[in-house]
Amino acid sequence: MRPSKTDLARTTLQAHGGTLGMRERRALILCDGQRGLDELVQLLGQDAPLLIQRLVRDGYLAASSSATATAPSPSPATSTAPTGPRRSRVAARIYLSGMLELHRDTEARHHRNRLQSRLDDDAMLQALADALRFLEGRVAATLAQRIRERLVEALPLEDVPSLHARMASQDDAVALT
Template sequence: MQPRKTDLAHAALQAHRAPLDLRQRRALILCDGKRDLAELVTLLGDDAPALIARLQRDGYLHVAQPEPAPAAVPDAAPSAAARRRSLVAARIYLLDMLALQRHPAAARLHQLLQATRGEDDTVHALRLALAQLPAMASDGYVGRVRERLREVLPESCLAAVLDTPLPA
């Protein structure tokens, strides 16, 4: 089972006032027709099947059957938490959060983060956005963003992004 976005889902993702919560938006973004349910569970958590089923029932997803793939046996499978962590995932998440802010600085930070390609530039842009987010959003919102980043950032980038202050 490889869920794929419908036209309704594409429209909902572009409209920031769509009746979707953050978790539903994240699931829709990840449902690209290439990931199967097992991968989505790894990325979204154990309740992903129910979330996917609800989005399918509501018309946001349709299910494409997977193409048979040759069976490969991995040498050592990383843990679910390790597979879920990536700098790209953190970047995409923060881009989404900045897009929700109606503040000129958020738009500039969004452009800066979107233009990053290398790890160092991405880490710097993430730090910069987190440093400026409190001026644009409530403390609770900033706390939730920081916690989600703590979940998705690779262990090697956690301290650099979340704990290192920017130079004055």
């Protein structure tokens, strides 16, 4: 399948607004009739087939009838997958590094340098938890909550329970002192 933009897609992209989110707009830009589904999956993530199908169904993309027949149909397990941005430890690390950069003191610089050093998975999760705890102690409660939510959105799903456990163990250690 090599999806291409329809007139509706071109009009929507030129309008710089509308009902499409950034992810859908990016998909429309990348669907130039030259890229195949495999390449789009590499660029957009594993849920690209569902995104492309939805854009075809809504009239933004066109695909040949034979290509549409070979497109994978969403299974119940696949259709519940999140369609937001891809999750990664790198994205989480970059996000928290940016938040730490706003605090121009030695301790914030220490946490930022630790996040930017090459760490194994376990050490990276601990560094993320430590940096988050530091930020939560420095900012208003509402901002701290938003930072925590954005961090959880950026982390791979399998890392979220570990981060929560590390944060809980830090809370327990603080309560004991």
